[in-house]
Amino acid sequence: xxxxxxxxxxxxxxxxxxxxxxxxxxxxxxxxxxxxxxxxxxxxxxxxxxxxxxxxxxxxxxxxxxxxxxxxxxxxxx
Amino acid sequence: xxxxxxxxxxxxxxxxxxxxxxxxxxxxxxxxxxxxxxxxxxxxxxxxxxxxxxxxxxxxxxxxxxxxxxxxxxxxxxxxxxxxxxxxxxxxxxxxxxxxxxxxxxxxxxxxxxxxxxxxxxxxxxxxxxxxxxxxxxxxxxxxxxxxxxxxxxxxxxxxxxxxxxxxxxxxxxxxxxxxxxxxxxxxxxxxxxxxxxxxxxxxxxxxxxxxxxxxxxxxxxxxxxxxxxxxxxxxxxxxxxxxxxxxxxxxxxxxxxxxxxxxxxxxxxxxxxxxxxxxxxxxxxxxxxxxxxxxxxxxxxxxxxxxxxxxxxxxxxxxxxxxxxxxxxxxxxxxxxxxxxxxxxxxxxxxxxxxxxxxxxxxxxxxxxxxxxxxxxxxxxxxxxxxxxxxxxxxxxxxxxxxxxxxxxxxxxxxxxxxxxxxxxxxxxxxxxxxxxxxxxxxxxxxxxxxxxxxxxxxxxxxxxxxxxxxxxxxxxxxxxxxxxxxxxxxxxxxxxxxxxxxxxxxxxxxxxxxxxxxxxxxxxxxxxxxxxxxxxxxxxxxxxxxxxxxxxxxxxxxxxxxxxxxxxxxxxxxxxxxxxxxxxxxxxxxxxxxxxxxxxxxxxxxxxxxxxxxxxxxxxxxxxxxxxxxxxxxxxxxxxxxxxxxxxxxxxxxxxxxxxxxxxxxxxxxxxxxxxxxxxxxxxxxxxxxxxxxxxxxxxxxxxxxxxxxxxxxxxxxxxxxxxxxxxxxx
Numbered sequence: 001x002x003x004x005x006x007x008x009x010x011x012x013x014x015x016x017x018x019x020x021x022x023x024x025x026x027x028x029x030x031x032x033x034x035x036x037x038x039x040x041x042x043x044x045x046x047x048x049x050x051x052x053x054x055x056x057x058x059x060x061x062x063x064x065x066x067x068x069x070x071x072x073x074x075x076x077x078x
Numbered sequence: 079x080x081x082x083x084x085x086x087x088x089x090x091x092x093x094x095x096x097x098x099x100x101x102x103x104x105x106x107x108x109x110x111x112x113x114x115x116x117x118x119x120x121x122x123x124x125x126x127x128x129x130x131x132x133x134x135x136x137x138x139x140x141x142x143x144x145x146x147x148x149x150x151x152x153x154x155x156x157x158x159x160x161x162x163x164x165x166x167x168x169x170x171x172x173x174x175x176x177x178x179x180x181x182x183x184x185x186x187x188x189x190x191x192x193x194x195x196x197x198x199x200x201x202x203x204x205x206x207x208x209x210x211x212x213x214x215x216x217x218x219x220x221x222x223x224x225x226x227x228x229x230x231x232x233x234x235x236x237x238x239x240x241x242x243x244x245x246x247x248x249x250x251x252x253x254x255x256x257x258x259x260x261x262x263x264x265x266x267x268x269x270x271x272x273x274x275x276x277x278x279x280x281x282x283x284x285x286x287x288x289x290x291x292x293x294x295x296x297x298x299x300x301x302x303x304x305x306x307x308x309x310x311x312x313x314x315x316x317x318x319x320x321x322x323x324x325x326x327x328x329x330x331x332x333x334x335x336x337x338x339x340x341x342x343x344x345x346x347x348x349x350x351x352x353x354x355x356x357x358x359x360x361x362x363x364x365x366x367x368x369x370x371x372x373x374x375x376x377x378x379x380x381x382x383x384x385x386x387x388x389x390x391x392x393x394x395x396x397x398x399x400x401x402x403x404x405x406x407x408x409x410x411x412x413x414x415x416x417x418x419x420x421x422x423x424x425x426x427x428x429x430x431x432x433x434x435x436x437x438x439x440x441x442x443x444x445x446x447x448x449x450x451x452x453x454x455x456x457x458x459x460x461x462x463x464x465x466x467x468x469x470x471x472x473x474x475x476x477x478x479x480x481x482x483x484x485x486x487x488x489x490x491x492x493x494x495x496x497x498x499x500x501x502x503x504x505x506x507x508x509x510x511x512x513x514x515x516x517x518x519x520x521x522x523x524x525x526x527x528x529x530x531x532x533x534x535x536x537x538x539x540x541x542x543x544x545x546x547x548x549x550x551x552x553x554x555x556x557x558x559x560x561x562x563x564x565x566x567x568x569x570x571x572x573x574x575x576x577x578x579x580x581x582x583x584x585x586x587x588x589x590x591x592x593x594x595x596x597x598x599x600x601x602x603x604x605x606x607x608x609x610x611x612x613x614x615x616x617x618x619x620x621x622x623x624x625x626x627x628x629x630x631x632x633x634x635x636x637x638x639x640x641x642x643x644x645x646x647x648x649x650x651x652x653x654x655x656x657x658x659x660x661x662x663x664x665x666x667x668x669x670x671x672x673x674x675x676x677x678x679x680x681x682x683x684x685x686x687x688x689x690x691x692x693x694x695x696x697x698x699x700x701x702x703x704x705x706x707x708x709x710x711x712x713x714x715x716x717x718x719x720x721x722x723x724x725x726x727x728x729x730x731x732x733x734x735x736x737x738x739x740x741x742x743x744x745x746x747x748x749x750x751x752x753x754x755x756x757x758x759x760x761x762x763x764x765x766x767x768x769x770x771x772x773x774x775x776x777x778x779x780x781x782x783x784x785x786x787x788x789x790x791x792x793x794x795x796x797x798x799x800x801x802x803x804x805x806x807x808x809x810x811x
Binding site for chain 2 (some may be wrong): 025036048050051054062
């Protein structure tokens with residue numbers, strides 16, 4: 001088990017969110033989508049230019065930009 | 079006796095809310111706007127035996143904060159209009175996240191009925207929900223439905239009426255947000271209630287939560303109500319914020335959100351939901367995405383889809399457009415024959431019929447465009463387009479969704495800015511949306527194409543296609559660079575977060591597509607129609623009045639008489655007629671006099687005078703008064719440029735054949751050269767959009783200021799560009 005920022009995760013890698021270090025509008029939009037500590041995520045894929053990233057979260061697919069993923073810390077499953 | 083209730087329909091985007099609203103209300107819908115904002119307000123009626131249920135469809139939102147217009151509108155509606163019940167539609171396959179909005183209704187205390195939608199799709203995914211347990215733990219009724227087929231909707235309405243009839247008081251449901259927050263909440267609530275602070279409008283506990291969430295709208299209202307008490311509350315929030323940041327590296331708003339999810343998770347774990355399959359199983363939708371968002375196949379397929387949308391909108395609408403054209407052509411002809419010559423006839427034919435025809439001529443285009451977009455949107459593909467293109471468009475301060483507006487406006491040469499500007503509705507970020515709709519008119523629309531073709535043919539003739547392609551690419555560059563310029567000046571600000579849901583692929587319902595298309599088209603006809611009719615009459619008047627002085631008119635009458643005398647009728651086989659060999663020459667000369675008169679009248683008109691006055695500035699870019707008049711006319715519609723230029727060069731007539739001779743005339747005219755041609759061409763490409771577009775921009779941006787801005791900004795930019803090209807080019811030629 002190791003912690004890393006969401007931006008650095010590979011495709012198909014799984015993990016559990018440990019922290020969302022952002023307040024204000026961006027922080028709120030991230031949380032609205034269910035990206036809160038304790039939520040399990042899987043990196044589903046990336047756009048053709050490697051950014052944004054698509055995540056599987058609670059049965060839906062969410063995309064966010066890499067610079068937005070920078071605020072999300074994940075404990076990655078081996 | 080009939081009872082009447084008023085309920086609100088709310089839910090996340092992609093939860094099937096619009097489908098349910100359409101299923102319930104059918105065609106009995108009324109679409110308007112919330113006061114002061116561009117957010118649509120849809121209302122409809124459902125009848126249950128003797129009960130009339132007025133349904134307001136709130137904008138789809140994930141939350142009820144004050145960050146977006148939609149959320150503020152939804153929230154203010156609930157608070158100020160107090161619907162008796164809120165029907166909260168929830169995607170059963172996405173229960174956990176959808177219930178997040180529900181917790182916020184609980185905080186507000188409004189009576190809720192949950193419509194658990196798409197239970198069939200959830201079942202296909204192996205998700206089974208025990209709705210009775212869910213209802214028990216949440217403490218509100220839960221009705222399973224399938225909005226697409228109508229299953230369960232009657233039961234939903236029966237339950238809704240039952241709840242509404244109870245006339246329950248609003249009652250905030252206490253959710254725990256952790257020890258630190260809870261104790262602060264109690265403290266704040268006590269101060270709020272005892273100070274009677276905004277409590278006439280909002281529930282006390284809710285105000286306290288909003289202060290903790292740092293909600294700007296509520297804080298502002300609070301400061302106005304009681305500045306001292308508001309400051310006290312803010313100080314207490316500040317203290318707990320500091321504490322949370324130091325001890326746990328988090329924020330009160332984050333704690334509140336985390337605990338809302340905690341509350342939901344707690345309920346769902348009590349045997350409410352069961353998964354038959356492994357949670358990570360790939361669904362059909364994910365498999366489709368493997369291809370459609372693939373690094374290589376994705377962009378290829380997207381290119382095809384966008385091209386197909388474009389072809390669909392512009393090619394398939396050709397036939398109905400031509401029907402409308404011939405209808406208005408017929409009307410104009412009839413009026414031409416029936417009315418006596420004079421200003422009234424000119425007003426009806428050139429002002430009213432052409433004006434109304436101009437507006438209605440766009441209708442098939444708009445219908446086809448909205449139909450195409452509705453398919454892309456409802457199927458879920460539009461979100462993928464935004465996803466794939468975001469990286470590129472972000473460089474210019476836009477986002478991935480901007481591409482459609484550009485393409486429809488003429489990003490593939492020959493579009494139209496009217497549907498393009500209206501297509502920006504799919505952008506959810508306000509600043510990005512404004513930048514897109516202000517720059518979309520820089521694309522080469524179908525009306526600019528013949529003008530470009532004429533100038534290219536006259537001055538750079540050899541390779542029309544290559545030049546066309548060059549000017550299309552140039553338009554993209556101009557639009558993107560100016561979008562960037564706007565985003566660092568008048569529309570400055572950080573990019574709006576682009577946290578986007580990629581909904582599962584679904585087959586759109588035909589009913590939904592038709593309702594969607596008709597609504598948008600009707601709005602266009604209603605709002606744009608009236609304004610544009612007025613404007614086209616003004617432009618007509620500018621190009622007609624004050625007309626020629628009597629002295630000059632007399633001169634033309636005299637010239638005509640001279641021609642008639644020179645070619646007298648002769649007695650041919652017992653009938654008085656003009657000899658055949660002379661008739662052609664005679665009518666040619668008469669037509670030349672007509673054209674000379676039209677040219678002189680145009681020169682003498684208000685537009686002509688403005689054109690001449692503008693020469694003192696426009697000479698910098700090489701434009702003479704004839705070009706100026708044509709450009710003024712082009713503000714009504716770009717098609718007018720060629721016909722006006724024709725009249726100004728006394729070629730007369732606006733039929734297509736004449737434009738060929740116009741090209742030859744310009745190429746041969748010593749006053750024109752390739753540099754001037756290029757300068758005019760660039761100016762026409764980028765100056766003020768036509769009036770229909772300006773009206774649409776004003777409507778979409780929510781203010782006439784933006785319409786005026788686009789006219790002034792675009793004209794100044796185009797003029798600077800044209801001047802630069804003309805001045806530099808003249809040095810070398």
